[in-house]
Amino acid sequence: MFAKSEKKNIYPCLSWVRTGCAKQTPDKVGLSKDELKKIIEETQEKIAESEILPSEDEDEKEDESENEEEDVASAVRKAEQIAEDKFHKKVGSKRKLEENANNDNDVAARYGLDDDYDNEDFAFEYKHGIGNLTQFASYDEDPYITLKGEDSDEEDFVLQPTDNLLALGRVASDASVLDVHVYNGEMGNLYPHHEYILPTLPLVMEWMDYDIADGEKGNFVAMGTMEPDITIWDLDVVDSLEPVAVLEGCKAKKKKKMKKKETFTGGHTDAVLDLSWNSNVRNVLASASADNTVCLWDLSSGKVVTTLEHHKQQVQCVSWHPVEKQLLLTGSFDQNVAVVDCRSPEDSVKRWKVKGEVERAIWNHFSPFHCLACTDQGMLYCLDTRKDKPLYEVSAHDKACTGLSLSSQIAGLLVTTSDDKSLKVWDILNDKPSMVLNRKLNMDVLHCVEGNPDHPFVFAIGGNTSFKVWDIRESAAVRKHFLGRMPAKLAAECENDQGDLAEESEAMANLNVDDDDEEEEREMEEMMSGDRGKGKKKEQHINLDVEAEEQNKKKKKKKKKKKNNATTS
Numbered sequence: 001m002f003a004k005s006e007k008k009n010i011y012p013c014l015s016w017v018r019t020g021c022a023k024q025t026p027d028k029v030g031l032s033k034d035e036l037k038k039i040i041e042e043t044q045e046k047i048a049e050s051e052i053l054p055s056e057d058e059d060e061k062e063d064e065s066e067n068e069e070e071d072v073a074s075a076v077r078k079a080e081q082i083a084e085d086k087f088h089k090k091v092g093s094k095r096k097l098e099e100n101a102n103n104d105n106d107v108a109a110r111y112g113l114d115d116d117y118d119n120e121d122f123a124f125e126y127k128h129g130i131g132n133l134t135q136f137a138s139y140d141e142d143p144y145i146t147l148k149g150e151d152s153d154e155e156d157f158v159l160q161p162t163d164n165l166l167a168l169g170r171v172a173s174d175a176s177v178l179d180v181h182v183y184n185g186e187m188g189n190l191y192p193h194h195e196y197i198l199p200t201l202p203l204v205m206e207w208m209d210y211d212i213a214d215g216e217k218g219n220f221v222a223m224g225t226m227e228p229d230i231t232i233w234d235l236d237v238v239d240s241l242e243p244v245a246v247l248e249g250c251k252a253k254k255k256k257k258m259k260k261k262e263t264f265t266g267g268h269t270d271a272v273l274d275l276s277w278n279s280n281v282r283n284v285l286a287s288a289s290a291d292n293t294v295c296l297w298d299l300s301s302g303k304v305v306t307t308l309e310h311h312k313q314q315v316q317c318v319s320w321h322p323v324e325k326q327l328l329l330t331g332s333f334d335q336n337v338a339v340v341d342c343r344s345p346e347d348s349v350k351r352w353k354v355k356g357e358v359e360r361a362i363w364n365h366f367s368p369f370h371c372l373a374c375t376d377q378g379m380l381y382c383l384d385t386r387k388d389k390p391l392y393e394v395s396a397h398d399k400a401c402t403g404l405s406l407s408s409q410i411a412g413l414l415v416t417t418s419d420d421k422s423l424k425v426w427d428i429l430n431d432k433p434s435m436v437l438n439r440k441l442n443m444d445v446l447h448c449v450e451g452n453p454d455h456p457f458v459f460a461i462g463g464n465t466s467f468k469v470w471d472i473r474e475s476a477a478v479r480k481h482f483l484g485r486m487p488a489k490l491a492a493e494c495e496n497d498q499g500d501l502a503e504e505s506e507a508m509a510n511l512n513v514d515d516d517d518e519e520e521e522r523e524m525e526e527m528m529s530g531d532r533g534k535g536k537k538k539e540q541h542i543n544l545d546v547e548a549e550e551q552n553k554k555k556k557k558k559k560k561k562k563k564n565n566a567t568t569s
Contacts, residue, residue, distance in 0.1 A: 224272030
């Protein structure tokens with residue numbers, strides 16, 4: 001099913017939370033006056049520190065003071081005019097009220113309505129009035145009302161064991177927000193749960209269960225922004241005004257006229273572009289930055305323990321190996337994908353050169369030696385850590401490939417997103433990539449995609465105007481292609497869909513979705529040959545071939561008709 005946000009906002013990053021990892025009843029923050037005052041004062045101090053007062057000449061100051069006096073004088077004149085207008089309106093309305101009152105008195109005198117009707121006493125018997133319509137003081141006492149004391153809002157606030165959380169970084173026109181939605185795969189429901197106001201634009205987020213306070217398990221997201229800091233938010237705490245922790249970078253505090261600079265030790269000096277939490281070593285977090293470095297953080301102390309400098313330009317992506325806890329995958333604007341053994345990072349670095357700046361890089365959790373990477377030129381690479389050259393490269397998109405996500409349970413199922421506004425579903429099993437589906441989502445540029453950890457065909461996509469949560473089994477092509485690899489329960493759900501495949505494929509054709517076998521084969525030939533740049537010539541050749549085929553078909557039909565006519569005669 002499609003679940004789409006109504007508001008038009010930018011969603012640059014998102015992250016799923018597994019079922020059972022969040023509190024069923026999240027905590028609510030109740031701030032005292034002193035705590036609220038402290039937060040306001042700290043915010044004001046930060047704003048004051050970030051402001052730079054420009055130097056001004058005396059003449060400019062005098063001009064500004066004169067302009068201020070003129071503005072004040074004009075404001076006073078406008079206020080006097082408004083007050084005078086209001087006075088005249090009040091006088092006019094008062095006269096109208098007096099005239100209406102006189103008219104009412106004349107009517108009352110004419111029809112004998114001057115009696116003191118409103119002050120008369122009546123002996124009202126409630127048993128003959130509305131009193132017999134209700135017999136209970138509250139709904140709890142009424143035996144016919146079975147849903148007592150239950151509120152739909154309270155029900156939605158409490159999470160079910162089968163609920164996933166979806167954390168979304170949202171950039172609106174007036175604010176940056178961390179949205180938390182609830183998704184129930186069994187019911188196919190998606191609804192907003194709570195949100196946090198962010199101090200700056202979100203770029204990337206990573207879920208983790210490590211509580212930085214005591215090392216216990218929890219429900220957190222680490223967020224990278226345009227600042228060198230990394231903020232950590234507790235998703236189990238609602239109405240929080242600030243993160244539970246901040247991993248500070250080496251940033252300069254701006255003072256008035258920039259006379260002095262104060263720095264902190266450790267951390268990044270520029271924007272944080274990607275994050276990866278090590279699920280095998282829970283207190284370790286890796287961060288990639290625009291300062292050309294990768295930092296390895298010890299969450300128990302909140303400090304950087306290792307800084308990797310094996311890239312020459314901005315590091316765009318970073319990912320820990322799902323099994324080998326010491327291996328780290330990185331990708332950079334220097335057109336290199338690298339795997340680093342963090343036990344000896346200076347000596348153990350393996351690199352692959354690719355075409356274009358690396359946008360995303362992920363490990364294939366179905367094949368521990370393989371990883372995938374995509375670039376700003378739309379190229380998709382499969383790399384084997386045991387080999388020096390890529391296993392294959394595919395021209396996956398016409399523009400930058402911005403998102404990569406493998407299914408959590410279906411081997412070979414890969415989803416990619418792109419700046420060309422399309423989402424594609426691939427089958428990469430046995431190192432033989434083939435495109436299964438190409439869909440325009442009407443979300444403008446697509447920024448990110450991530451598969452649900454509990455539902456293998458459900459993917460969340462963030463775009464330039466909205467976000468969507470989509471069960472891609474709704475596509476007939478996807479159901480047909482991956483039916484043999486589905487778990488028994490999911491396959492049983494799709495068994496009765498055979499009759500709908502033809503109808504859905506026709507609807508897909510009406511939507512101009514590239515599901516025709518011949519068209520996909522031609523695209524795959526272009527991708528594997530890497531000749532995407534010769535698009536116009538290829539289109540001309542294809543059109544000529546199609547026209548020739550149609551002409552041949554027409555000739556054959558004419559010949560058949562002539563033969564039939566000859567036999568009948």
